[in-house]
Amino acid sequence: MLHRTFTVALAALALGAPAYAQTVSMPFTLDWRFEGPAAPYFAAIDNGHFAAEGIEVEITAGQGSLDAIPKVATGAYPVGFADMASLIKFLDQNPGAPVTAVMMMYDKPAFAIVGRISRGVEGPEDLEGKILGAPPPDGAWAQFPAFASANGINVDNITIEPVGFPTREPMLAENRVDAITGFSFTSFLNLTRLGVPADDLSVILMADHGLELYGNAIIVNTDFAEANPQAVTGFLRAVARGLKDVVADPEAGIAMLVERNPAADTELELERLQMALDQNIITDWVRENGLGNIDSDRFARSIEQIRETYEFQNEPEASLYFTDAYLPDDGSLSFE
Template sequence: MRRTSLALLLAALLVVSACGSEEEADTTAAAPQTTAAPQTTAAPPATEAPAEEAPTTTAAPTTTTATTQAEEPMEPVTVTLYVGGVTSSAPQDYAAQAQGFFEAANIDIEVVALDGTSQAVQAVAADRSGFAYTQGSILDEMLIADRNPDAPPLIAISAGAMRNPVALMFLEGKGISAPADLLGKTIAVPQGSLSALYLDVFLEVQGISKDDVTIQNIGFGALNPALLTGQVDAIVAFARAIASLSIVAPEQGDTIGAFLFAEFGIAAPMTGVVIQKRLLDEHPDVARAIAEVTTRSLHFCAVNAEECVTDFITINDGRDFDQTLAEWKVALEAQYGIDPEEAAGMDPLALGWFDPDLIAETLPSLRLLFEIEMDFDPTTLYTNEFVSEP
């Protein structure tokens, strides 16, 4: 079993104090978004997007890096942010609200919380206004285009977590020490989420039939309690959950184990800020503003983790500060691959750079793993136009 990285992650965490096991076990619960104004009409599935709004998927490459800023301030605009569950893996959008980054860019942000990254990306594709974004992934772009060629094409405008963020977590007292030990076990994951897609891939890579395990559909907010109370044997979610689980499990006399999917050679979904391509084409000033705000806020959260987490839990009431901070630090290393000390000396916009070679090398693996039939020109799935090369 591969645990070297997990041990390093846990060793790197600050020593944090617990404030009560019941509250700590629920750190992944989706807190109400008190500052968000949900849209009056819910976004339909991506398959319902009208065909006439869908340009072809073979758009010209858009990887040229821009070096100039808009000469005049952008006109105020309302943009919907679809979040795939309110999680400590992505506190930067909330920090951007609290720090006034959106306001300074003349963006009035409205937040709609959904259950899972894939649902959020589908909502962006289905948003009829086109003024919307999410912390999605290039994989989700490919899946939507492959399954519904009439859906509006999407594009990522700044990079996020470029490592595979998903992990399967378990209590070591359950007798799990290798993937083969999952046979006969019950695994919880929110169906329709990116984590669920990757669980299918992980099981297939390990030669484990889905008939040999029991998969329960449990929402992100209930995953940790389900594991800690013994309702299930393992859960699948983003790796940052290792942090909060590792605080609570010892109180129960147990230890958290995990299989980081990145360590099993499973291609990363390559997350980033995803918008409709027509927003980039028709309103490049808005696309630029979204890219710059989200990338600068990611840099802010990498360099000022405590202030970022304070902003996050202020907006999402009921979160425990120590656990959320621990989760964010794990996410920075395990999911984003960002060293805060190195980031402090970088141009903030450099954190949003997509490595063209990495994307070109990863796409064939994603197509194979997720049985994607459509062939893609990698340069149509992302742009480095609004960010800086490291």
């Protein structure tokens, strides 16, 4: 696990930043390691976008959404990156916790089933009668019942093989299971690195097959946001600009990432970034509506899908989980 952190502290006024009395410190916790999809945040540092907003940003690696959310809720970090379904459950279990999502980054979550075509798995309908490898704590596995329901799959006709995260892809590569649950870009790339031909892999993105859930979002401590609304909006604008930089020049974005994580495989992380951009971030909906916001009807349906596998302690209330109040309205979120 990578624990190095990196800080930008540039002269904001010299770059034409808003005239803040002083630079606002906004430490930012990721949900995972410094991998390809994190490149936009480093581009926002290196290309001066945070500094132009009068913000000092320190980025720290994380250990999953269930690590990032409490860090923000307790105020240890004012901003973070976490899965929306995990945030909804956290707020249900911790009513009144000062944390909410303010910018959707993964319009489509990366939850997926990755199967071997040579073992007869090409689409959802092929899973019955097969062996599915699933780590019990896996986020994609947590969504599998809703995915199965949406596709009319009888889970009783699938042999579920509990596997560990380190053995998940090797077991599929060795044909000990027919398919696995996981993040699309992670499992696919791990399998190709294990020698499985790419044309023998089917990536069944749950979001393309009835799963209405949203993916990862930028979350904020609401106490911090209420006290620093301009800084939060500036942070989101800088992230959008960093993302645009990486879309325009993915190789440069990965070079910035590798500076922070020298052990990273440049080619692998470039592939991982491109898959995340194409499948999860710059979707057709984002091109039409812009980055960061959500569709309220879809969000309501997604909450009902969560209810299929999770018993709410309190009646869910969409306004607790996401607000668009801090999104910039200057066109910086457009990806036409």
